[in-house]
Amino acid sequence: MKKLFGGLLLLIGIAICLDDVGGLLILLLTGALTVYGLKRWKRATTEGQKVVAVLVMGVAALLLFRWFPSVVGLLIGGVLFYLGWKVFNGGLPISLEKVTAPRTPTNETSFDADWRAFMDKQNKQ
Secondary structure: OHHHHHHHHHHHHHHHHHHOHHHHHHHHHHHHHHHHHHHHHHHOOOHHHHHHHHHHHHHHHHHHHHOHHHHHHHHHHHHHHHHHHHHHOOOOOOOOOOOOOOOOOOOOOHHHHHHHHHHHHHHHO
């Protein structure tokens, strides 16, 4: 059961990460534009060069905010992949027995028992 649960987490993590590969590429492009803009800002000697540096960093900021949900998706996918890998390989002590309800020897529920007691009480009167 642990291997099934771990494998399921692995598949969900991989699916989320593969779905958001475009977000990763945009994140890398954003980082490169930010570094380029900062370097250009430090080396700027005229106002025109500073304006260009600010525009490049502005484009990087717009890309980052537009693709922010993809970055969050990548993080969630990575966490699920990591947890799935750990559970699949037995690294995390997850017990699924605590999640399931205890089994009763009979198929009788508390409603059935209450209804039977009610009917017995009604028949005695």
